[in-house]
Amino acid sequence: MRYALLVQGSPYSNQASHSALRFSHGLIARGHQLATVFFYHDGVYNAARLALPPQDEPHLVDEWRELHVRQSTELLVCIASGLRRGIVDEQEASRHGKTGHSLEAPFELTGLGQLIDAGLTHDRLVTFAP
Amino acid sequence: MNDIAFNRLLVVLRHGPHGSSWLREGLEVALVGAALGQDVSLLFYGEGVTALLKEQQVGPLAQKGTQPMLEMLPMYDIESLWVDAEALATYDLTLDELVVPAKEVGRHEVSDLFQRHRLVLNF
Structure with missing residues (x-):
């Protein structure tokens, strides 16, 4: 089956991301x-x-990247949630006059429409929330 | 329960209007879904029923309030609104105290409501 995940928890603050990766x-x-x-x-x-993260802890960001390498998993980040929280790619950073960026490929900023689309076009959508 | 259509997207709202961004971010999903032409239903569940109280203010945190979003629902053709009857009783509320018209749903009917939607998103 083709799966989509919705991840709503911050890494290292609660279990949502760990559980999503294990799943x-x-x-x-x-x-x-x-x-x-x-x-x-x-x-x-x-x-x-x-x-x-400390070297003896799982590197969650790298684990997501690895999924993209293994399965071409699309890693979509809500642009409205991201910008509010300082998660911006190079293009958004320069558009807003910021000197650095905090998000890069294979992650991509995208709209909420992609979440709805994922929910309707995959066999399963599973939510991981704090 | 039999009068509801087989709507495609159900957004479950389980948080009140203040204290976190869950309600706002859940409502945003509902509005985007409707803008994309999906049939959207909302279920206000547990603490989420307090989202529907009238005369809410923005508050000292200066975040945008959620009441204007609720008032926009008819414009987005989101008219299938359900409220958790048990939570209404817990908060001592009645349907006529709510800012938009909604129908009560018992907790034993919630699984039925879920089954009638193709996609259920929980906030």
Whole structure:
């Protein structure tokens, strides 16, 4: 089956992202496809380019990237939730006169329409919230 | 329960208007869904029923209030609004105290409501 995930928890603050990643690995191991992950609410922090967890802890941002490499999983970040919280790509940063950016490929800023679309076009949409 | 259409998107709102952005972000999903032509229903559940109280103010945090979004629902053709009857009783509220017209739903009927929607999103 083609799966989509909706992740709404901030990494390292609560279990939502950890659970979502473990679920991702589980469904891939069973032969399913993780086609899309949509990050909304505090979940947008999962895309923080500068995240530096201690080396003996899982690097959640890198684990999402790895899913993109393995399965071409689309990593979609809600632009309205992201901009409010300082999660911006290079283009948005320069548009708003900021010197740095906090989000980069394979994560991409996108609109909420993509969440609705994911919910209607995948076999399953599973939510991970705090 | 039999009068509801097989709407496609159900947005469940379980948080009050203040203290977090859950209600606002849930309503945004509903409005975007409707703008994209989906049939959208809302279920105000638990604390979420307080979202429907009249005469809400923005408050000292200066975040945008959610009441203007609720008043926009008819413009987006979002008219299938359900409220958790048990929560209404808990907060000692009646339907005529709510800012938009809504129908009561019992907790035992919620699973039925979920089954009648293709996509259920929970906030």
